[in-house]
Amino acid sequence: MAASSDFKKFIVDGDLIWRHAWLLMLKLSEKTFYRAWNLLKFGHVHDPCAVGNNGKGQKGHGAVGYMETFILKMGDTCPESGRVYLPCCTSIKDIYEEYLTCLTKEHEQISKTQFYQLWRKHFSHVSFPKVTRMTKCNFCVLVKDIIPKTSDPITRMNLKKERDEHLNRQWQERRHYYKRKAEALSDSKAKMSIILDGMDQAKTYLPHFRGWSTPKDCDRYRLQPHIEGCLVHGRTFYTFVSLEDGQDTNMVLNCLLDALCQESNGSILPPTLYIQLDNCYRENKNRYFIGFMGYLVATHIFDEVQLSFLMVGHTHEDIDQRFSCVSRALKQKSAKTVPELLQVIEESMMNHVVKASRMRRVFDIKSWIEPFLTTISQHSAQHAFRLTRSQDGHVVLHYKQWSQDEEWLPRSYEDPIQVFTQSARQEINLPEGSPHLRDATYDRQNLDMVKRTISAAEHHLSSAEQRDWWESFFENPQHDMPPVHWYLQSLKQQPIAPQTVQTRSGEAQPTLLTPLLHKERQAPRISLKGRRPKDHIVAGKMVLLRDSLEVGLINSVDQETLNISLFSGKKATIWKPLLRPNGQPRTKVVPKTEVLQVFDLTAGMRLPGFIHNFL
Numbered sequence: 001m002a003a004s005s006d007f008k009k010f011i012v013d014g015d016l017i018w019r020h021a022w023l024l025m026l027k028l029s030e031k032t033f034y035r036a037w038n039l040l041k042f043g044h045v046h047d048p049c050a051v052g053n054n055g056k057g058q059k060g061h062g063a064v065g066y067m068e069t070f071i072l073k074m075g076d077t078c079p080e081s082g083r084v085y086l087p088c089c090t091s092i093k094d095i096y097e098e099y100l101t102c103l104t105k106e107h108e109q110i111s112k113t114q115f116y117q118l119w120r121k122h123f124s125h126v127s128f129p130k131v132t133r134m135t136k137c138n139f140c141v142l143v144k145d146i147i148p149k150t151s152d153p154i155t156r157m158n159l160k161k162e163r164d165e166h167l168n169r170q171w172q173e174r175r176h177y178y179k180r181k182a183e184a185l186s187d188s189k190a191k192m193s194i195i196l197d198g199m200d201q202a203k204t205y206l207p208h209f210r211g212w213s214t215p216k217d218c219d220r221y222r223l224q225p226h227i228e229g230c231l232v233h234g235r236t237f238y239t240f241v242s243l244e245d246g247q248d249t250n251m252v253l254n255c256l257l258d259a260l261c262q263e264s265n266g267s268i269l270p271p272t273l274y275i276q277l278d279n280c281y282r283e284n285k286n287r288y289f290i291g292f293m294g295y296l297v298a299t300h301i302f303d304e305v306q307l308s309f310l311m312v313g314h315t316h317e318d319i320d321q322r323f324s325c326v327s328r329a330l331k332q333k334s335a336k337t338v339p340e341l342l343q344v345i346e347e348s349m350m351n352h353v354v355k356a357s358r359m360r361r362v363f364d365i366k367s368w369i370e371p372f373l374t375t376i377s378q379h380s381a382q383h384a385f386r387l388t389r390s391q392d393g394h395v396v397l398h399y400k401q402w403s404q405d406e407e408w409l410p411r412s413y414e415d416p417i418q419v420f421t422q423s424a425r426q427e428i429n430l431p432e433g434s435p436h437l438r439d440a441t442y443d444r445q446n447l448d449m450v451k452r453t454i455s456a457a458e459h460h461l462s463s464a465e466q467r468d469w470w471e472s473f474f475e476n477p478q479h480d481m482p483p484v485h486w487y488l489q490s491l492k493q494q495p496i497a498p499q500t501v502q503t504r505s506g507e508a509q510p511t512l513l514t515p516l517l518h519k520e521r522q523a524p525r526i527s528l529k530g531r532r533p534k535d536h537i538v539a540g541k542m543v544l545l546r547d548s549l550e551v552g553l554i555n556s557v558d559q560e561t562l563n564i565s566l567f568s569g570k571k572a573t574i575w576k577p578l579l580r581p582n583g584q585p586r587t588k589v590v591p592k593t594e595v596l597q598v599f600d601l602t603a604g605m606r607l608p609g610f611i612h613n614f615l
Contacts, residue, residue: 059110064122066099071126073171076316077324084126087314088136089143089163091128092119098164137313138603139166139516146513152583155511162513169402169520170314173383176403177308177317180274185234192232192269194259195276196252196284197315199227199239199323207336207460221449225338227326227345228252228359230259231319237352238262239326239345241338242359243477245441249288254362257487262355268492271303278315285309285380288366291373294387294395294419298430300493307385308403311520325349336461337469338480360484361437368435372420378526387419394428395419399526409526417526434486442477511577515542515553515601536598537562544614546596551575551607552588563589571612574605 023033075084096115103109110118119126143163150156184193205222226247230238238259242251260269275293277284293305310317329348335341338358345356376397379385384400386408397417398408410417421429451474454461461467472479518540537543541554543564552564565585569575578586599608607615 059108060114060118062103062108063099063110063115063118066102067095067119067123070095070098071123073174074167075126076314077321086126086128087140087167088128089140089147090167092116094160095119137170137311139513139520140313142513142516142605155583158511159513162511162517166517166520169404170311172404173308173310173402174314174317177276177310180276180306180308181233184270184274188234188270190270191272191274192263193274193276194233194256195231195317195319196256197229197278197317197319197323198247198283199229199326201226203327203330204241204341206338206341207454207457207466208330208334208341209336209460210334211331221446221453223450225341227323228255229319229323230255231322232259232263233318235263235353237319237322237349237354239354239356240359241341241345241356243338243442244359244362245443247283248366249283249286250362250365250438251359252283253289253292253365254360254487258357258360261487261490264491266490266492268494269302271494273302273305275305275307276317277307277309279309279312281380287373287376287379288369290376290379290385290387290397291369291419292365293385294397295369295430297387297389298393298395298420298428299488300496301488301491303389303494305387307387309383311383322349322352322354336466338473339469340466358481360482361440361478363435363484363486364438365435368431372429372431374418374421376417376526382526390416392426394422397526402520434488437484440478447474447477514577515540515605516603518553537592537595541598542567542601543595544597544599544611545590546594549596549615550588553577555587561589561591562595563587569607571607571615575601575607576605 019033023030071084071086074086074090076086077084092115096112099115100109143159143166147156147159147163150159180191181193184191201224204225204227206225207222223243226242228240228242228247228251230240232238236259238255240255240258244251256275263269273296279285283289290307293307296302297305309315325348326345329344333344335344342356342358346354348354379399382399382401384403384405386398387395388398390396394416395418397419398410399417400408423429454470454474458467461470469480537554537557539554539556542551543554543562544551550566551569552566555563555565557563565587566578567575568578580586596614597611599611602608
């Protein structure tokens with residue numbers, strides 16, 4: 001091959017060929033061409049078309065397999081688009097570097113260029129989003145922000161190690177969820193696995209038009225239903241459409257009970273129930289939800305209930321993939337009333353059993369059970385709970401900070417955490433009868449605005465059934481609600497037998513990520529409210545000193561003193577480690593008596609509000 005001096009034409013086997021046509025024929029970019037040309041000028045022979053047999057060789061297959069495994073471990077599927085989002089704190093460069101550490105022998109590795117090309121070819125649906133509507137992980141966001149700004153190689157290495165620990169922890173939590181799911185699928189008579197979550201409300205406005213191509217006269221105020229999903233693994237996907245204002249624990253519990261009643265169909269449910277939830281304190285991660293699961297154990301509906309919560313920002317799982325099917329169906333079909341929306345949901349998945357219904361009237365379970373619950377604290381920091389009956393008939397709570405932890409707390413020789421209060425005769429106190437039905441709440445002002453929208457866009461309602469439904473809804477929003485009865489009347493008890501609680505036994509310099517990582521490693525122990533844990537001054541906690549009002553991170557604790565790393569910041573700013581001129585953190589040894597307050601920084605690395613009163 002010969003080329004003219006301006007690189008515009010080439011002579012190949014005696015024929016004159018334009019450069020642009022030649023590059024198109026070989027499927028080469030301009031960048032690749034100039035890289036190969038510069039290598040050729042210095043005497044290096046390089047074939048830019050040889051990219052590891054296009055990934056079809058043994059090394060290429062191995063690299064693709066590694067990428068698939070990484071995406072399966074770390075990826076979250078977006079329900080709306082079906083795309084897979086990897087943690088924002090990672091990049092394709094990080095994945096390639098980890099790939100090199102896994103394959104230490106050079107002859108087993110592919111080059112960086114090959115790796116990138118295989119990624120673009122096989123995983124174009126995977127991205128590292130800068131902006132996403134999915135819930136973000138504060139840790140990942142902070143890592144993404146500070147690693148590129150860190151120039152010191154040692155600090156950068158420590159930050160990456162802490163990032164890898166965080167990502168590995170979230171994968172282990174997800175793996176334990178898959179394990180519980182597999183246990184329920186393999187032994188469906190003994191165990192049942194359920195995941196609960198809600199769908200993005202932005203996709204379910206009514207009336208809904210195919211492809212979200214909403215006419216201008218319908219785009220002012222529309223009805224905004226909430227869809228709560230309950231996926232019973234290996235069985236049925238239940239969806240409940242609620243038109244009431246607000247979602248809370250009562251609504252989630254009523255959806256769960258409705259699904260359990262339909263699953264039981266007059267028979268006894270499996271004795272062990274696994275429930276996977278997100279970290280929403282308003283809806284599920286609170287003492288009312290935990291307490292009612294204890295009530296199901298106390299009344300022998302189940303012998304054991306386990307609740308599990310994935311890490312915040314990493315909670316998107318198989319139920320979100322079902323919601324993505326609903327979202328795609330809504331892109332193809334219109335749904336102008338609630339009955340039409342239910343029909344679209346049921347027809348959205350051909351290979352799965354789907355049951356969609358409008359939410360019944362809601363029982364006020366919170367108010368009904370609250371007087372009988374003991375008051376627990378620090379449960380928000382835990383991610384796994386187990387409720388069982390003790391030999392004396394009381395319901396006891398065990399917990400683990402992470403599902404992967406070996407041991408349930410409290411241990412067998414420690415005081416148990418009882419879910420319900422006791423009578424003077426040491427008997428368990430339980431609510432009697434059934435809860436009252438909660439008054440349905442609708443924003444009347446919003447309904448009036450929706451009514452004006454429907455009146456202005458009545459010509460878009462093509463059938464009499466659609467117009468009749470909207471007219472009936474505005475007259476009585478509950479006109480097509482299914483009849484309701486107390487769900488537990490339909491659930492049969494397990495064979496009553498005494499149950500025994502079973503237990504299982506079994507220094508890098510601080511960075512800006514260290515306090516957040518300490519929260520993941522060590523969470524406060526759950527205790528009855530009013531009993532302060534004895535070991536509240538522990539490594540990983542932040543302290544405010546009494547006289548100097550300095551803030552620091554506890555590195556280690558002796559009998560009388562603390563070793564702390566000092567932090568700097570202001571009331572409303574991010575607090576960071578205070579560094580010496582050589583880049584090392586400033587440390588200080590202080591007596592325990594100098595500690596004024598022990599606390600944790602917020603997720604945004606700021607001081608909690610009550611500390612402001614001391615500054």
